[in-house]
Amino acid sequence: MRAKVGDHLVVESPNADTHRRTAVVTEVRGPEGAPPYQVRWTDGGVEHRDLIYPGPDAHIEHIPHARGAESMQTMKRWNVDVVVAEESEGDAARTWAEVGLMADDGTALRGHGMARKHPTDLDVPEIGEELAVSRALSDLSRQLRQVAAEDINDNTGTPWRPI
Numbered sequence: 001m002r003a004k005v006g007d008h009l010v011v012e013s014p015n016a017d018t019h020r021r022t023a024v025v026t027e028v029r030g031p032e033g034a035p036p037y038q039v040r041w042t043d044g045g046v047e048h049r050d051l052i053y054p055g056p057d058a059h060i061e062h063i064p065h066a067r068g069a070e071s072m073q074t075m076k077r078w079n080v081d082v083v084v085a086e087e088s089e090g091d092a093a094r095t096w097a098e099v100g101l102m103a104d105d106g107t108a109l110r111g112h113g114m115a116r117k118h119p120t121d122l123d124v125p126e127i128g129e130e131l132a133v134s135r136a137l138s139d140l141s142r143q144l145r146q147v148a149a150e151d152i153n154d155n156t157g158t159p160w161r162p163i
Contacts, residue, residue: 001060002033008061009039009054023052025060078103080140084129091119095128097136107147111140 003009003025011021026049027038036053081100086093099111113135115128149160 001035001054001058003028003035003037003060004033004062006063008063009037009052009058010061011054011058014057023050076104080137082133082136084132086125086128093117093123093125093128095125095132097129097132099133099136099140101140101144109140109143109147111136111138111143113137113139 005025005028007025009023009025011023013020021041023039023041025037026040028034029036029038029051036051038049039052040047040049078101083098083100084095085097086095093116095115095117097113099113101107101109113132115131115135117123117128152158152160
């Protein structure tokens with residue numbers, strides 16, 4: 001792990017009940033960007049400082065450092081809406097998932113996924129939900145790659161070729 005002053009240290013949440021924490025690196029005390037880091041926590045509304053040796057649940061988000069008046073940074077947030085439905089018939093079940101993405105430019109994409117529970121499978125609904133949602137996200141990902149390929153072609157005149 002390597003950081004520079006101004007980078008963000010992000011500590012991921014170990015469970016769904018808590019949120020990720022973000023701090024700004026204010027001093028690097030290790031050699032060549034290595035820990036420990038003096039940080040200023042920016043979450044929770046109360047600012048405080050700590051000396052931290054990051055654990056395996058942490059990573060550094062490198063922030064582009066200003067190089068002059070023409071330097072610019074843009075941030076966007078995309079939200080994905082997830083809907084899950086299950087239909088049972090006897091010992092069998094089907095789970096459907098639909099994920100939707102609405103971009104700032106008005107682009108709307110929807111991905112779909114489905115999972116089936118065989119009558120001899122254990123009744124664990126979370127497994128069907130996880131499979132259906134992962135398949136819907138995969139479908140959405142494929143569609144988003146297609147939109148990007150079309151944008152590349154439209155803007156460069158060169159077809160996109162995945163590597």
